[in-house]
Amino acid sequence: MAEILVKRASPIQRLSHWIHMVSFIILALTGLGLYARSFFGLTGLFGGVDMSRTIHHYTGIVFFATTFIIFFQWAQAITARGEDSLVDVVRSYLDHDFHAPAGKLNFGQKMFAWFAFFGGLVMGLTGFAMWFPFVLGRGLQQWMYFLHNAFFVGLMLFILVHLYLGTFGNPGSWRIMVSGTVTKAWAKAHHPKWDAEEV
Amino acid sequence: MAGKMILIDTTKCTGCRACQVACKQWNSLSAVATRNLGTHENPPDLAYNTYTKIIFSEVEKNGELAWYFGQHRCMHCEDAGCMKACPVPGAITRDANGAVVINQELCTGCKYCVFGCPFNVPRYDNKNAEGYGVDKAFKCTLCFDRLAMGEQPACTKTCPTGALFFTEKAKLPEIASSAAQRGLKVYDGGSLKTNVVFLLKGEPEEYGLPAKPAIPTPTFLWRTIMKPLGIAAMVAGIFGVIAHYSYVGPKDIEEGDGKGGKH
Numbered sequence: 017m018a019e020i021l022v023k024r025a026s027p028i029q030r031l032s033h034w035i036h037m038v039s040f041i042i043l044a045l046t047g048l049g050l051y052a053r054s055f056f057g058l059t060g061l062f063g064g065v066d067m068s069r070t071i072h073h074y075t076g077i078v079f080f081a082t083t084f085i086i087f088f089q090w091a092q093a094i095t096a097r098g099e100d101s102l103v104d105v106v107r108s109y110l111d112h113d114f115h116a117p118a119g120k121l122n123f124g125q126k127m128f129a130w131f132a133f134f135g136g137l138v139m140g141l142t143g144f145a146m147w148f149p150f151v152l153g154r155g156l157q158q159w160m161y162f163l164h165n166a167f168f169v170g171l172m173l174f175i176l177v178h179l180y181l182g183t184f185g186n187p188g189s190w191r192i193m194v195s196g197t198v199t200k201a202w203a204k205a206h207h208p209k210w211d212a213e214e215v
Numbered sequence: 216m217a218g219k220m221i222l223i224d225t226t227k228c229t230g231c232r233a234c235q236v237a238c239k240q241w242n243s244l245s246a247v248a249t250r251n252l253g254t255h256e257n258p259p260d261l262a263y264n265t266y267t268k269i270i271f272s273e274v275e276k277n278g279e280l281a282w283y284f285g286q287h288r289c290m291h292c293e294d295a296g297c298m299k300a301c302p303v304p305g306a307i308t309r310d311a312n313g314a315v316v317i318n319q320e321l322c323t324g325c326k327y328c329v330f331g332c333p334f335n336v337p338r339y340d341n342k343n344a345e346g347y348g349v350d351k352a353f354k355c356t357l358c359f360d361r362l363a364m365g366e367q368p369a370c371t372k373t374c375p376t377g378a379l380f381f382t383e384k385a386k387l388p389e390i391a392s393s394a395a396q397r398g399l400k401v402y403d404g405g406s407l408k409t410n411v412v413f414l415l416k417g418e419p420e421e422y423g424l425p426a427k428p429a430i431p432t433p434t435f436l437w438r439t440i441m442k443p444l445g446i447a448a449m450v451a452g453i454f455g456v457i458a459h460y461s462y463v464g465p466k467d468i469e470e471g472d473g474k475g476g477k478h
C-alpha cells in the first residue's frame with residue numbers, strides 16, 4: 017500500500033535543526049572535557065584542551081544563533097493553546113493505546129521547546145560571560161560557572177529524552193529530520209488535532 | 216599532614232617589602248611600572264609577575280591611628296578553591312610540604328581558579344611580556360622549588376624582622392597559645408586550613424583578609440554539589456531511557472491502523 021505522506025518541516029527548518037544538533041553535540045563533548053577531571057580525556061578528540069576550548073567558544077555562537085532561529089520558526093506551534101495536558105502526555109508515553117489529543121506539538125514538546133529556548137539563552141549568556149570573565153565582576157561571575165553547569169545538566173536530560181522520543185521511542189519520527197515528512201498514520205496517531213485541522 | 220607553614224606575625228612587620236623583592240628575584244619576575252597611588256603600597260595589585268604584596272592599612276581605633284601591615288598572597292589552603300575549580304588534571308597540585316602550585320605547562324588559561332579562590336589570588340595573563348607563557352594563571356608557589364632543595368621560601372628567608380617565619384605546621388597549637396598571651400588573634404583560614412597563618416592585632420578585614428574565609432558559595436555549589444549530582448542525573452537519565460525502551464517499548468504506529476503499536 018502506498019504511504020500517504022504529510023509535510024511537517026520545511027528544508028530551512030530541517031537545516032536549522034541539523035546545525036543546532038551538530039553544534040550541540042560538539043558543545044557537549046568539548047564542554048564535558050572540562051566538566052570533571054575524569055572526563056578530561058574527551059579534549060583529546062579535539063586536539064587537546066586549548067583547541068577543544070576554542071572550538072567550544074566559536075561553536076557556542078552558532079548554537080546560540082540557531083536557538084533563536086528555531087524558536088521563531090516554531091513559535092506559532094509552541095505558543096498555540098492545546099487540548100492536551102501533561103498528564104495526557106505522560107500517560108501516552110506509558111500506555112501505547114492512549115494518544116494525547118495533541119495539536120502540532122503536544123504538551124511535552126511545548127515544555128521541551130520552552131526549556132530548549134530558555135536553556136539555550138542561559139547557556140549562551142553564561143557562556144559568553146565565561147569567555148570574557150572580567151566584565152561582570154567577581155561575585156556575579158562566580159555564579160556564571162554554576163549556572164552554565166546546572167543548565168548543561170538540565171539540557172542534557174531534556175535532550176536525552178528528546179533524542180529518544182524522536183528516534184527509537186517513536187518510529188517514524190526521525191524521517192522528519194531527513195525528508196521533512198511523516199506518514200498520515202503517524203500524524204493521526206501522535207497529533208490528531210493537527211492532522212484533523214491543518215493537514 | 217607533615218606540612219610546613221609560613222607564620223606572619225604582623226606586629227613585627229615594618230612594611231619594608233623586602234619579601235616582595237626577594238619573591239621577584241627568586242621567581243625571575245619583572246618589575247611593574249607604577250605611579251604614586253597615594254599610599255606606600257606598591258605595585259598596585261597582585262599580577263602575573265607579582266606574587267605577593269604588602270598591604271598598608273590605616274585604621275582609626277578609639278580616636279587613635281593604627282597602621283597595620285598585611286600581606287596579600289596565596290594562602291596555600293588545604294581545602295583549596297583553585298584546585299576545586301581547575302578542570303585540567305595536574306594543572307594545580309599540592310605537594311607534601313603543603314605548597315599549592317600552578318603548573319603553567321598544563322594550565323589552559325580557563326580562569327576557573329581566578330574565580331574559585333576565596334582570597335582573590337591567582338592572576339591571569341595573556342601578554343607573555345617576559346616569556347612566562349601566554350594565556351596562563353599565576354600565583355605564589357610557596358617556593359616549592361626551594362623547599363625541594365631543603366631551603367625555605369625566598370620571602371621568609373629575606374624578612375629582616377622575623378615577621379615572616381617558616382616553620383612546621385604542627386607547631387601551630389603552641390604558637391597559638393603564646394600568641395593568645397600576647398593578645399593576638401590567629402588567622403588560619405578556618406575550615407580552609409591555610410598553610411599561611413597570620414597573627415593579627417586587629418580584625419582580619421583591617422589587613423585585607425576576609426573575616427569568614429570560605430570557598431565561594433557558587434563555586435562550592437558548582438564543583439562540590441552540582442558536578443557529582445549532574446553525573447548521577449545524566450547516568451540515571453540514560454538508564455531511564457533504556458528502561459523505557461525495554462519495558463514499555465517504542466510506540467509503533469502501524470500503517471493504516473492509526474492506533475496502538477506493540478502489545
Ligand code: HEM
Pocket residue numbers: 040043044045046047048050051052069070072073075076077079080136139140141142143144145146147148161164165168171302325
Ligand atoms: C551557547 C553558547 C556557549 C558559549 C559561548 C559557551 C562558552 C563556554 C565557556 C567560555 C566555557 C568555559 C571553559 C572555557 O573557557 O573554555 C564553557 C564551559 C562549558 N560549557 Fe559552554 N558555552 C556555550 C554553550 C554550551 C552548551 C550548549 C553546552 C552543552 C551542550 C555547554 C557545555 C559546557 C560545559 C559542560 C562546560 C564545562 C564547565 C563546567 O565544568 O561546568 N556549553 N562554555
